[in-house]
Amino acid sequence: MTVGGGPVEEEKKPEGEGFTFPPEATQLGLISAVIAVVIVIFPGLPAIIKAAGLIFALLWGADSVRKTSKYGLGTGVPSIGVLAMGYGIVGALVGIAFGKYVSIGTGLLQVQPGVLVGVIAMAIVGLISGVLSNSEKVIGMKIPGLERGMMELGMAGALAMLLQFSIVAGSLNFDVVIDKAISNGLIAVMFVLSMMAMFHPYNACLGPDERRPRTLMVSVEISGLLCVILGIALAATSTSAWGVANGVSLIIFGAFVWGYFFVKFVKTAMREAYSTVGTGLIKTIE
Amino acid sequence: MEPILLIVCVLAGGVLASLGVHLLPVGGAPAAMGTATGVATGTVMLMLGAAMCGLFTASSVAAFSDNILLVSLSGGVGSWLMMGVTMLMANLLYVFGTGIVPVSGRVDVDPITGESQKEYRTPQCDGHGVPNVSYISGMMGALLGGFGGAIMYFGLLNYANFEPTMAGVAATGIFVSNAIIAAYNIGGTIEGFQDPKFKRLPKALLTCGVISLLCGVLVWVVANLGGLGGTM
């Protein structure tokens, strides 16, 4: 499964299910983490590559939400997605504050590994909150894997926010990001749509016959929508080294990703439901 | 002096958020069907709605006043009004739209007005509507929650020198994390301070205190490293 600066390639499986996800949860987490971390420390890349990293980070978050919510949280699935992005905001702010200080080179080949401090900080906060939530003496939720789940969500949230900052602002310097992404309120749409990309897949496919590959398709589709919205904002401001082409190419990439996965998901779900009829009467099963 | 004040503001905001969540009468999905007492929505959504209203009022007031007590109280009163009107209208819907008498399901006698609850309850239901004790508990919870959100916003605005939008977003992020962890503590639904689940409050206060302290330290690091100016 390779993703590059262009159309997304797919591998045809014999049953025609399209994208299956051979990596199971831990492997998917590791792959996504590595890809996202490598992309985030190079803020000079074109927006399409950063968008690919964003898709992976949100996929990781959605998978983590799915794993944690399977055991019943009591308050519902959306709450843990909102928690992830709440941590993500704080982590991203810490990340861009450090990013200014540990920065090598400028322009296209700028490397800013300092932003990873924010990611690690939120991993620690997520781990502590998971430990406190699960331990018998404190809150005592008794969900297996909650500590690891909250730690992964803290990291995924911070990475997603950082990647979106670098898409819209073009660099991860504190002042530039505040001016271009936070003060004009774009951070609100990043917060809300990333939160949706993390919890909507599992919430929308909740039920006894839920299947992981089908659920994760929704996450990629929402990430495509997010890229379209960010592309519109980017094309309007257009001050990075790549110019307006950056924003327009992001819109096209996002639209393509969205269209492909949306059609695939709806067709798969209609095929895998009990039946899909044009219209009909209802029955009662005693 | 200044980093201490910032961390104290964030800590107070987080702890008050969890206290507010425990005081709000949340019935969840069963309350929308008239099966449980409380407001018919989820804990986090209601607390966030009240806190957002308070944050809006606090940010308007912070534009022309810089007294920490006045700004925070304005935020608290903003939330309190929102909860008051919402719960009163919900009661109007219960009484006239569905013909239900608001009673509590967890206590037999209302602790504040002394009205008896048992004979008005529908059998096999855990109470319905928003009785007086839940109403007052909800107003208190919204007041404290709004106060907490506003004091966090004020701290971020004036002691960390964030800009208004950035302070609002950061305050929302930290507030919502605390509210969610407190919601895990009560398991999703609670009737107010008369509910036996209210006794679990200290554990949530401890957890939210720890998380807010960590977030406060991180915010101070951001303010210092970002060079946002260090003078009060």
Next chain:
Amino acid sequence: MLFAWMLLIVVLALIACMFEDLESDVGSQSNPNSQVQLAPQVGQVNRFFNKAISGEAPAYAMYCTIAGVIAFVLLSKGAHPLLAIPIGAVVGEAVHVIFSVTAHVGRTAAQKRFEQPIYLDVLYGHLLPIATHGFMATLCITAIAYIQSNLGTLSGMSQLNHPFALPMLAFIWGITVGAIGSSTGDIHYGTEREFQDRPFGEGKRVVYHGKITRYAECGIRTQKDIVYFCAKYGGPITGLTFGLIILFENWRTLVGMMLGGYLPNIEAAAGNMAAIIGIVAGLAIGIALIVGNVVVVKWARKRYGPFVGE
């Protein structure tokens, strides 16, 4: 002039929350949707639109924030507000429809073992009502956010502009309007209309859960039969809630500013007095509301009496 803009915001708020509640009835969302989800599991195959996006608060935050961002981007490019705000609302509603489709199809596909089919006419026939009701709500919220972030420039005193940016204001009001619609309007849908054939005047017992009314006055019930009923009571009450909240908030702030001497010429020294008067006014209104609730509960207890029956 300032009070005129404030009254306009109140009217917009009233319309916004009324349509928000009606939209959450047209596409069954949030708490009463748990019954629509439960129905096939107890054997009641139905023709309801199962829109399980999340609670209404984050969902409305999403549509309104997207609308706010697109409007903001268009405004910063010099477009007229009369053009920018509706275009933003249209984009927000397009996203809404996309999420509704994935939610309905996904949830129904996950209920394969309960033999609940996907009815294509239910799916396609409800997308347009959802989009139109939601468009009204999103349009009004974005207009409120625009007026509030430009209140000073519109009425001549530019210090009165709200310090938050437009998308952030849209986010705040989106969450609030979703929380209010979920707390008040859903009661009419969940308790009354979903269990229409159960006795009126009692809470709906746990044994009724899942056995929703699936047959309408004529034919099989869909969301289109539900929304006209809830538009007679639930919708207007929800709109009145948000309208009253905005009215009280803005009114006490402005009265505080006028009596404290902050208006008509902006005097910075009077800021604290203005805030104090605002707080006192808010506390007084709150106490009046508590008294109102005591009166309502007492009336209900006296007139309805204890529970009769079993």
